Amino acid sequence: MRPFSRPLAAYDQRLRSRQPTQPCRPLFGYLLCEYFAHVQQRHRGLPADEYITACEQRLQALGVEAGARLWEQFCLRRLESTDRGVRAPLDLGSAQDVLNAVRAPFWAFLFGEDERRDVQQLRLKDNNGFYLIEREPATDQYISFPRDYSGIQPSAVLSGVIRAVLGCCGFESAVKVFLSEGLTYYEVVLHE
Structure with missing residues (x-):
């Protein structure tokens, strides 16, 4: 033992010995829920269409x-x-490679489980779009909203995450989220 050093307290030992492998899911849920409540309160006086758009943008x-x-x-x-x-x-050479990385290892890193995702090439005239399809987004488990505003997509947070990942890899994009037949679709359109 070095002079003037003292043994670590029990709480210091645990913090140093345990390396977190993923963000805490309950903490993520709580912060997201509180942020959504703040956004709802901030845009409360707007008409329904503007309210939904403003909340999703935030x-x-x-x-x-x-x-x-x-x-x-x-x-x-x-x-x-x-x-x-x-x-x-x-x-990570192409946008499809980046989306495949988002779909499997990155989502497993974020949420602790490798949910089944499917990346399909979107048939556009210039062939620069993709769909990322999700069965049950993690964000939908934590957020509730008034029935009057049922058009709000809490998955807009995850569309922002996808947009940021593509931006970090050098692919400028626009990501929209919508529901269809019980599935959540993230529509990724690349800008050239």
Whole structure:
């Protein structure tokens, strides 16, 4: 033992010995719920259409801010494990490769489980769009809203995360979210 050093307290030992592998899901839910309540209160006097648009824009802006930081953390952890030979490096050469990385390892990093996602190429005239299809978004579990405003998509936060990841990888895009037949669709349109 070095002079003038004291043993670590029990709470210090636990914090240092446990390396968190993913963000805390209940904390994510609580913060998202509180932020959504704040956004609802801030835009309360607007007509229904403007209210829905304003809320979704604020939620997507939150997703963009958080998504860039989470992607950076994900890449750093992935790089550390790649250097140790645990994982193969990600191929991020095309937008479809980035969306595949979002679909499997990044979502598993965020939510602790690899939910089944499906990336399909969207048939547009210039062939620059994709759909990311999700069965039950994690955001929908934490947010409730008045029945008058049932058109609000809480998944706008996740569309912002997808937009931020694509932006960090050098692909400017617009991401829209909508529901159809019980599935949530993230429509990704790339800007060239």
